[in-house]
Amino acid sequence: MIRIENLIKVYKDVRALDGLNLEVKPGQVxxxxxxxxxxxxxxILSTLGLIFPQEGKIQLFDFEVFADGRFDENQLVEAKKRxxxxxxxxxxxxxxxxxxxxxxxxxxxxxxxxxxxxxIRELLxxxxxxxxxxxxxxxxxxxxxxxxxxxxxxxxxxxxxxLDEPMTGLDPTGIAEFKDIIREQKRAxxxxxxxxxxxxxxxxxxxxxxxxxxxxxxxxxxxENIKRExxxxxxxxILIETNVPVDWSSSEWRVTPLGERKYRIVAEEDVREQxxxxxxxxxxxxxxxxxxxxxxxxxxxxxVE
Ligand SMILES: Nc1ncnc2c1ncn2[C@@H]1O[C@H](COP(=O)(O)OP(=O)(O)OP(=O)(O)O)[C@@H](O)[C@H]1O
Ligand SMILES: [Mg+2]
Numbered sequence: 001m002i003r004i005e006n007l008i009k010v011y012k013d014v015r016a017l018d019g020l021n022l023e024v025k026p027g028q029v030x031x032x033x034x035x036x037x038x039x040x041x042x043x044i045l046s047t048l049g050l051i052f053p054q055e056g057k058i059q060l061f062d063f064e065v066f067a068d069g070r071f072d073e074n075q076l077v078e079a080k081k082r083x084x085x086x087x088x089x090x091x092x093x094x095x096x097x098x099x100x101x102x103x104x105x106x107x108x109x110x111x112x113x114x115x116x117x118x119x120i121r122e123l124l125x126x127x128x129x130x131x132x133x134x135x136x137x138x139x140x141x142x143x144x145x146x147x148x149x150x151x152x153x154x155x156x157x158x159x160x161x162x163l164d165e166p167m168t169g170l171d172p173t174g175i176a177e178f179k180d181i182i183r184e185q186k187r188a189x190x191x192x193x194x195x196x197x198x199x200x201x202x203x204x205x206x207x208x209x210x211x212x213x214x215x216x217x218x219x220x221x222x223x224e225n226i227k228r229e230x231x232x233x234x235x236x237x238i239l240i241e242t243n244v245p246v247d248w249s250s251s252e253w254r255v256t257p258l259g260e261r262k263y264r265i266v267a268e269e270d271v272r273e274q275x276x277x278x279x280x281x282x283x284x285x286x287x288x289x290x291x292x293x294x295x296x297x298x299x300x301x302x303x304v305e
């Protein structure tokens with residue numbers, strides 16, 4: 001759906017994209033994660049032809065929209081007909097209602113008059129704004145505004161949705177609601193690519209996560225694999241206290257004594273049960289056990305460091 005190869009974008013003196021590679025496959029919900037200034041918006045704007053990168057390739061669907069330092073405008077126009085986009089700093093007309101807003105957008109996208117009413121109703125129901133359809137947008141909460149912007153992005157029934165920080169500024173309820181809508185899009189067969197600088201936004205909703213740091217993709221994998229890989233490298237740490245000293249020489253883990261009957265055990269995975277058995281087989285008992293599993297947030301911070 002999106003394939004980016006060795007993309008380079010330099011703003012005056014800032015190398016925002018430094019050889020970015022990325023691939024979003026059909027049907028995926030792809031979380032594009034990175035700290036502030038990593039190059040997320042630059043990537044999205046380049047993908048849509050809204051800014052000009054210097055080098056690399058961008059493919060959307062089967063169209064090569066950017067290569068040899070230039071956009072193919074015809075291909076880009078064709079590709080964009082099948083894309084819905086929600087910008088990072090989008091504005092809404094505060095004095096309009098959701099119905100009026102979507103009517104204008106539908107008009108701009110050439111949705112035939114006869115279909116418009118039905119389409120607007122479907123979209124407002126989808127983003128849970130049907131009951132608020134005749135209220136002025138100026139009175140809306142941040143969550144409601146974001147959901148209306150998403151409805152806007154869906155007006156042309158796009159196959160691919162590109163959302164720049166759609167959940168930033170939402171409270172936990174707002175985030176949960178937004179994730180539900182994204183899941184619904186996936187069920188409907190759409191591909192979703194969205195950026196965020198907050199790990200919690202991609203949890204439980206993305207099947208693939210790409211982490212961008214300083215204009216380069218650091219990893220691209222499922223969150224489970226990223227976590228597993230990180231644990232494999234960092235190790236899984238268990239702290240225990242036993243009733244009598246234990247001889248660990250025959251164990252396969254890295255064990256460091258922390259006191260007379262206190263130990264730190266580092267393994268490649270969760271070995272709590274094996275540790276229990278090991279200790280029991282030597283006639284000892286575990287008095288306390290503590291697991292030091294890094295949180296996803298820690299993993300993310302480590303990657304971004
Ligand atoms: N128009 C511009 N002119 C000059 N530098 C820019 C411009 N836009 C972005 N940059 C710089 O390029 C880098 C990448 O910015 P970008 O907006 O793509 O990051 P981002 O990952 O979207 O960050 P955020 O999470 O803050 O939205 C940053 O160093 C930024 O300051
Ligand atoms: Mg941004």
